[in-house]
Amino acid sequence: MTKPRVVIVGAGFAGYHAAKTLSRLAKDRAEIVLLNATDYFLYLPLLPEVSAGVVEPTRISVPLSGTLPGVRVVVGEADHVDLQNRWVGFTQPEGDHNRLAYDRLVLAVGSVNKLLPIPGVTEYAHGFRSLPEALFLHDHVVRQIELAEQAEDPDEQRARATFVVVGAGYTGTEVAAHGQLFTDALAAQRRRLKIRPRWMLLDLAPRALPELDKRMSDTAHKVLDRRGVDVRMGTSVAVATADGVKLTDGDYIPTCTLVWCVGVRPDPFVSQLGLRTERGRLVTDEFLNVPGFPEVYACGDAAAVPDLTRPGQICTMTAQHAQRQGKLVAHNIAASYGQGRRKPYKHHDLGWVVDLGGKDAAANPLKVPLAGLPAKAVTRGYHLLAMPGNRARVSADWVLDAALSRPAVQLGLVPANTVPLESSSPEIPVHATP
Numbered sequence: 001m002t003k004p005r006v007v008i009v010g011a012g013f014a015g016y017h018a019a020k021t022l023s024r025l026a027k028d029r030a031e032i033v034l035l036n037a038t039d040y041f042l043y044l045p046l047l048p049e050v051s052a053g054v055v056e057p058t059r060i061s062v063p064l065s066g067t068l069p070g071v072r073v074v075v076g077e078a079d080h081v082d083l084q085n086r087w088v089g090f091t092q093p094e095g096d097h098n099r100l101a102y103d104r105l106v107l108a109v110g111s112v113n114k115l116l117p118i119p120g121v122t123e124y125a126h127g128f129r130s131l132p133e134a135l136f137l138h139d140h141v142v143r144q145i146e147l148a149e150q151a152e153d154p155d156e157q158r159a160r161a162t163f164v165v166v167g168a169g170y171t172g173t174e175v176a177a178h179g180q181l182f183t184d185a186l187a188a189q190r191r192r193l194k195i196r197p198r199w200m201l202l203d204l205a206p207r208a209l210p211e212l213d214k215r216m217s218d219t220a221h222k223v224l225d226r227r228g229v230d231v232r233m234g235t236s237v238a239v240a241t242a243d244g245v246k247l248t249d250g251d252y253i254p255t256c257t258l259v260w261c262v263g264v265r266p267d268p269f270v271s272q273l274g275l276r277t278e279r280g281r282l283v284t285d286e287f288l289n290v291p292g293f294p295e296v297y298a299c300g301d302a303a304a305v306p307d308l309t310r311p312g313q314i315c316t317m318t319a320q321h322a323q324r325q326g327k328l329v330a331h332n333i334a335a336s337y338g339q340g341r342r343k344p345y346k347h348h349d350l351g352w353v354v355d356l357g358g359k360d361a362a363a364n365p366l367k368v369p370l371a372g373l374p375a376k377a378v379t380r381g382y383h384l385l386a387m388p389g390n391r392a393r394v395s396a397d398w399v400l401d402a403a404l405s406r407p408a409v410q411l412g413l414v415p416a417n418t419v420p421l422e423s424s425s426p427e428i429p430v431h432a433t434p
Contacts, residue, residue, distance in 0.1 A: 003029065004029075004030045004031070004104070005030065005032075005100070005102050006022060006030050006102065006103065006105075007035060007104070007105050008022075008032070008034045008035065009035050009078050009106065009107050009108060010110055012042070012110040012301075012322060013110075013322035013323045014108035014110070014299040014300025014303075014322040014325055015109075015299075015326060016034075016068075016326065017322075017326035017327050017330075018106050018326035018329045019032060020068055020071075020330075020388065021330035022071075022329075022333060023068055025330055025334040026334040026337055029334075029339065030103070030337060032072065033071070033072045033102075034071050034073050034074065035078060035090055035100065036064065036073070036074075036075065037075070037076070039063060039073065040061040040063050040064060041061075041062040041064060042060060042131055043386075043387050044060075045386075046394070047060070047128065047131070047133075048134075048174040048175045048178045048355070049355070050131070050138065051128070051137040051178070051182075052178035052181065052357065053407070053408055054357075054397065054398070054406070055398075056393075056397055057134070058390075058393075059390050059394045061390075062388050062389040062390055075093055076093070076098065078090045078109070078269065080099070081105075083274075083275075083293055083296065086102050086295070087101045087102065088100045088105065104333050105296045105297065106297045106299065106329055106333070107269075107282060107290075107296065107302060107303070108299050108300045108302065108326060109300075110267055110301050110302060111264035111301035111302065112129060112265060112267055113127035113128075113421060114264055115265075118239070119239045120240030120245075121237065121258075123240070124241065124242060125166070125240060125259070125421050126258070126259060126416075126421060127261075128171055128172075128261050130419075132414045135411070136414040136419045137175075139412065139413070140257065141179065141186075141257070142410050144257060145160070145161065145186045145187060145190065145193070147160050157193075158195060158198075159243070159256055161183070161187075161195055161196075161197040161198060162198045162199075162200070162253060162254065162255040162257070163176075163183070163198070164200045164202065164237075164255050164257060165199065165259045165261055166202050166236060166260055167261035167263060168203035168207075168210070168233070169203075170352075172201060172262075173224070173354065173356075174354060174355055174356065174357075175261060176199050176229050177224060177229070177355075177356040177357045178356075178357040180227045181227065181358055182357075182408075183197035183199070184196070184197065185408070189408075196228070199229045200230040200231075201231045202235050202237065202247070204233075204236050205233060205234075206233055206234060207221065207233055208220045208233070209362075211316075212352050212354070213369065215362075215369040216352065216363070216364055219362040219369075219375075223356045223360045224356075232247070232249070234249075235248055235249050236248050240258055245258060260421055264317060265280055266279075266280040266302045266317075267301075267302055269302070270282050275290060275293075277304065279304065281301070281314070282298040282303050282304060284298050284299075284303050284304065285306070286305075286308060286346075287332055287343070287345070288303065288329050288345060297332070297333065299322065299326050299328075300322035300325060301317040301322060303325065305325060307347075308346040309346065309348075320347075324347055325345055328345050331343060350365065350366060351363065351366055351367060351368075353365075353378060353383075354379070355379050359373055360376065361378070361379040363375040363378040365382075
């Protein structure tokens with residue numbers, strides 16, 4: 001008899017761990033197919049280290065085929081879902097169209113950059129959610145420092161050496177913290193550059209890392225202040241232009257760099273499925289099932305999973321939730337095939353880690369606040385445990401960065417016109433037939 005097929009759409013934290021856990025639990029009972037636009041799992045938390053040249057980009061790109069035994073990997077982008085007849089249509093990298101029938105479907109399509117209706121942002125800002133965006137930012141920063149050194153006009157020199165990051169959440173704070181260290185090192189190698197590079201971190205929130213414990217926020221503020229990062233809370237961009245940004249407080253900042261880190265939103269795939277959503281995310285029950293379709297599951301950033309620790313609320317969009325939900329989806333699918341019993345999703349917060357570059361970090365494992373080297377050790381230990389592969393290579397990069405100066409050159413692999421902000425959140429034409 002033909003084995004039933006489980007199709008998992010998306011290989012982010014939720015989809016990857018769903019596939020990995022399911023391959024262990026039910027590979028003899030079902031065919032497991034993972035559909036993803038790339039052939040790798042991207043470890044997003046280390047993207048700031050890629051943009052700052054600490055870690056090589058291939059280190060955080062974990063191959064799917066080499067790390068998911070028993071899972072069939074299909075490279076393509078989902079563009080059609082027929083919920084009635086149970087198949088997913090997709091477009092392959094060279095434009096061919098195909099479809100996958102399923103007995104169980106896991107929707108783990110994740111999230112994209114959040115866009116706000118601010119004039120000029122989509123034209124002049126760049127997001128920070130993908131590997132191409134991180135590689136582009138690395139090249140762009142190196143280029144601006146090189147051009148600043150060559151500039152004869154002091155105003156142009158200051159504009160090129162000014163870097164504006166919008167969004168003081170987890171990603172934006174790390175980008176600014178790593179960025180200041182990176183550009184200081186670049187400037188030290190260029191004797192003709194007489195000014196210090198300037199990084200600005202903007203957010204309408206009252207403090208950096210507003211979603212985390214205040215002690216972690218205070219630690220981050222101290223580190224950023226000590227490094228000279230211009231942190232402006234209660235302030236954001238009102239208008240972006242090719243030559244700079246006008247802020248909501250009225251200031252105009254000449255700059256050639258605007259990094260958009262204001263947060264994420266569910267992939268547009270979700271809103272076009274014809275299923276019930278909450279805040280743009282697929283509504284599920286506590287078992288991660290989509291109501292009305294017991295064979296369909298959703299998890300991760302694209303799913304509005306009830307938070308049983310906060311009645312009436314849904315789980316926040318974090319990698320921790322996505323990873324745990326992916327594992328639970330696998331257990332509940334295995335239970336649907338008679339292996340074990342399905343369980344509701346209930347999480348316990350184990351704390352957070354924020355890498356601030358150099359010897360600095362902030363962490364609160366099990367609610368214990370840490371800063372400095374102890375926090376750095378916990379942060380790097382956590383990342384090594386959380387990464388599903390390439391641990392030795394990442395560790396080697398960290399050691400080399402501590403012992404040697406970073407080579408900083410423009411590779412030119414990602415031209416600016418290939419990573420405009422709007423392309424970071426494509427409106428995927430999905431047609432769903434309930």
